[in-house]
Amino acid sequence: xxxxxxxxxxxxxxxxxxxxxxxxxxxxxxxxxxxxxxxxxxxxxxxxxxxxxxxxxxxxxxxxxxxxxxxxxxxxxxxxxxxxxxxxxxxxxxxxxxxxxxxxxxxxxxxxxxxxxxxxxxxxxxxxxxxxxxxxxxxxxxxxxxxxxxxxxxxxxxxxxxxxxxxxxxxxxxxxxxxxxxxxxxxxxxxxxxxxxxxxxxxxxxxxxxxxxxxxxxxxxxxxxxxxxxxxxxxxxxxxxxxxxxxxxxxxxxxxxxxxxxxxxxxxxxxxxxxxxxxxxxxxxxxxxxxxxxxxxxxxxxxxxxxxxxxxxxxxxxxxxxxxxxxxxxxxxxxxxxxxxxxxxxxxxxxxxxxxxxxxxxxxxxxxxxxxxxxxxxxxxxxxxxxxxxxxxxxxxxxxxxxxxxxxxxxxxxxxxxxxxxxxxxxxxxxxxxxxxxxxxxxxxxxxxxxxxxxxxxxxxxxxxxxxxxxxxxxxxxxxxxxxxxxxxxxxxxxxxxxxxxxxxxxxxxxxxxxxxxxxxxxxxxxxxxxxxxxxxxxxxxxxxxxxxxxxxxxxxxxxxxxxxxxxxxxxxxxxxxxxxxxxxxxxxxxxxxxxxxxxxxxxxxxxx
Numbered sequence: 001x002x003x004x005x006x007x008x009x010x011x012x013x014x015x016x017x018x019x020x021x022x023x024x025x026x027x028x029x030x031x032x033x034x035x036x037x038x039x040x041x042x043x044x045x046x047x048x049x050x051x052x053x054x055x056x057x058x059x060x061x062x063x064x065x066x067x068x069x070x071x072x073x074x075x076x077x078x079x080x081x082x083x084x085x086x087x088x089x090x091x092x093x094x095x096x097x098x099x100x101x102x103x104x105x106x107x108x109x110x111x112x113x114x115x116x117x118x119x120x121x122x123x124x125x126x127x128x129x130x131x132x133x134x135x136x137x138x139x140x141x142x143x144x145x146x147x148x149x150x151x152x153x154x155x156x157x158x159x160x161x162x163x164x165x166x167x168x169x170x171x172x173x174x175x176x177x178x179x180x181x182x183x184x185x186x187x188x189x190x191x192x193x194x195x196x197x198x199x200x201x202x203x204x205x206x207x208x209x210x211x212x213x214x215x216x217x218x219x220x221x222x223x224x225x226x227x228x229x230x231x232x233x234x235x236x237x238x239x240x241x242x243x244x245x246x247x248x249x250x251x252x253x254x255x256x257x258x259x260x261x262x263x264x265x266x267x268x269x270x271x272x273x274x275x276x277x278x279x280x281x282x283x284x285x286x287x288x289x290x291x292x293x294x295x296x297x298x299x300x301x302x303x304x305x306x307x308x309x310x311x312x313x314x315x316x317x318x319x320x321x322x323x324x325x326x327x328x329x330x331x332x333x334x335x336x337x338x339x340x341x342x343x344x345x346x347x348x349x350x351x352x353x354x355x356x357x358x359x360x361x362x363x364x365x366x367x368x369x370x371x372x373x374x375x376x377x378x379x380x381x382x383x384x385x386x387x388x389x390x391x392x393x394x395x396x397x398x399x400x401x402x403x404x405x406x407x408x409x410x411x412x413x414x415x416x417x418x419x420x421x422x423x424x425x426x427x428x429x430x431x432x433x434x435x436x437x438x439x440x441x442x443x444x445x446x447x448x449x450x451x452x453x454x455x456x457x458x459x460x461x462x463x464x465x466x467x468x469x470x471x472x473x474x475x476x477x478x479x480x481x482x483x484x485x486x487x488x489x490x491x492x493x494x495x496x497x498x499x500x501x502x503x504x505x506x507x508x509x510x511x512x513x514x515x516x517x518x519x520x521x522x523x524x525x526x527x528x529x530x531x532x533x534x535x536x537x538x539x540x541x542x543x544x545x546x547x548x549x550x551x552x553x554x555x556x557x558x559x560x561x562x563x564x565x566x567x568x569x570x571x572x573x574x575x576x577x578x579x580x581x582x583x584x585x586x587x588x589x590x591x592x593x594x595x596x597x598x599x600x601x602x603x604x605x606x607x608x609x
Contacts, residue, residue: 007085183224192338218280382447409535507570
């Protein structure tokens with residue numbers, strides 16, 4: 001196994017490369033700026049693999065990487081350098097970009113020369129970007145390269161100058177160099193989770209503002225994409241090469257197998273539930289608009305257009321490595337709706353972490369999951385909630401295996417686009433999540449989520465072990481919500497004061513002081529998304545119709561079904577037809593699972609959870 005020295009290990013791409021290298025058994029020494037970053041690196045690997053990872057404190061922009069004498073000794077036997085360091089900030093100034101890219105390249109090549117001249121079988125892997133025009137044929141033609149770079153922003157120009165420097169140094173010194181040119185990196189191919197909101201996120205941010213009414217470039221242009229895990233797997237495969245050859249690898253799909261810009265923007269607008277684009281605008285004209293005073297008001301960086309291309313790329317060397325190591329294609333188009341929903345969520349909400357919970361996906365549903373004993377417990381939130389809101393309750397269900405789901409069109413789950421109505425789509429999405437794995441499940445639903453849980457139980461009783469309904473919505477909602485068009489018009493204008501007042505007036509909480517501050521923030525942030533507003537407006541309208549409340553509780557006798565009811569609710573009641581269902585009363589409001597998670601958990605355990 002190789003000893004790998006890695007830069008950029010705490011970054012969006014770098015952290016995934018480290019996980020893959022550790023899984024392959026490589027020893028990794030990562031460059032970090034502080035001890036806290038070292039701790040982050042170790043946490044990112046599995047416990048059994050963490051012994052393969054160590055770190056040295058330094059800085060790419062400093063001479064000698066700012067390493068101490070002892071840290072320099074720690075990397076004297078390195079035989080692979082992976083350089084993935086550098087910020088993802090297309091708005092860097094010339095001087096900033098020079099420091100983090102070109103100066104860093106100078107410092108790293110000095111280290112590479114030292115290692116190679118000391119007899120190390122060095123393999124340098126440089127992660128650049130698909131926009132680099134540098135090839136072996138123009139490497140020594142400075143004039144040609146400068147002409148290619150004259151219209152690029154400092155960010156791309158300095159990245160490419162660093163590429164030139166490292167290529168020239170490797171050729172002069174003699175060590176093999178693998179230049180990896182990823183396209184726009186999006187979330188992993190399983191969940192679509194995309195922590196980096198640049199790149200594709202810029203288009204999504206524009207579409208949220210309904211600024212993607214026309215397509216940049218049209219059908220002849222495209223935005224090459226690659227999954228994060230596929231990028232990490234490819235780079236780890238190069239580190240496994242016993243006799244590496246100097247080569248350039250473009251990580252992107254064949255243009256014919258990718259979405260063109262018209263298809264991509266149409267998909268983004270569909271997933272965000274905003275109008276489809278009409279026509280296209282030439283990239284050159286759009287570039288002029290974005291560089292003007294009007295462009296600054298739109299909030300779309302002119303530099304972002306440089307990633308939209310109308311050219312093909314040589315893929316023979318990339319495909320050779322993919323075939324040799326049985327690596328997957330660079331992008332799975334079926335995951336793109338999950339990528340879009342995840343980025344939409346991240347653009348709405350501030351970054352948060354939930355210890356002991358991981359982001360995952362079950363069928364079409366994005367989930368927050370906690371490991372534990374017993375069969376899976378699926379928590380289903382209500383309309384003005386999401387998976388994040390049920391973390392306190394899930395944490396109280398100690399030692400149990402928990403999956404908290406975002407309903408389609410809310411949180412991180414893409415909308416289902418059901419042809420009949422939003423409620424049926426939600427039911428079928430939950431059923432798909434359940435059938436995506438072999439075990440029977442326990443359903444715990446709150447409010448609208450409880451209604452969905454009851455519907456799912458009736459349609460697939462053989463897959464449901466038990467159902468616990470927390471303040472279930474068992475009769476139609478107020479008729480003031482019957483118009484989805486009016487709902488869509490009103491939802492963007494809900495203020496903090498209005499939300500707080502309505503939550504108390506309707507008996508969701510007994511008083512303002514009981515409303516979790518994070519909940520208010522969550523709701524208002526969710527409503528900044530057109531996808532969420534449209535889904536919520538449609539859901540509220542459907543819940544005014546009696547057709548959705550035709551459950552048959554008299555047939556629930558053979559199932560473990562229970563109701564926990566907050567008696568302070570001022571809107572909903574339990575219909576008499578449910579009188580035979582075991583019910584526990586709690587002197588709380590409709591949202592008691594959010595305001596009183598400990599009490600809720602205690603009653604759930606009493607109900608046989």
